[in-house]
Amino acid sequence: MGFNFYIGEFKVEVEYEDRSCRKITEIANDVPGAPLNSSGHTNNFCYPGYGVWSNFCKEVGLEGVFYSGSRGNQHLPQYWTDDEGETHDGILSQHAGCVELSEGHYRAFVKAHTRWCDRSLAERERLGFEKTNTDPEPRDYVLARLDWLVFWTRWALDNCKYPSFANT
DSSP, rough: OOOOOEEEEEEEETTTTEEEEEEEEOOOSSSSTOOOOTTSOOSSSEEEEEHHHHHHHHTTTHHHHHHHTOTTTTTTTTSSSOSOOEEOOOTTTTSSEEEEEHHEEEEEEEEHHHHHHHHHHHHHHHHHHHHHOOSSSSEEHHHHHHHHHHHHHHHHHHSSSSSEEEOO
């Protein structure tokens, strides 16, 4: 089991025959410069496991950004505060849910990215490199997740009327 994450334009799309509803328009492999996500694609969505994402957030210092206000995370505050002093609900405080992305989110992701890249390569390899059946060489999945967050959040803030992060 895991999450389905989407970053982009908030736009409700209803499929009446399938009885389904989507909140974020999917973008598949057509934005120049988009990095490979942890799923090996360049699209604005990814599907990390619950435990994988939780461990990732703890490792890079984004636990409050994602889980503040979530049930089952009583050790975290109700809100997280960005570097401008603004408070926000955790992105995953409602699962399933959709939140507005802000410059505060972007700055938090960039800081986490910088902190991760500032670690020694040996430490990064020990903590973040994994090899799967589809990878010929070990890959830094922590960096892939951070690249995805930074790129798509900036893209959404620059290109969307309603920049959003949805989880289903």
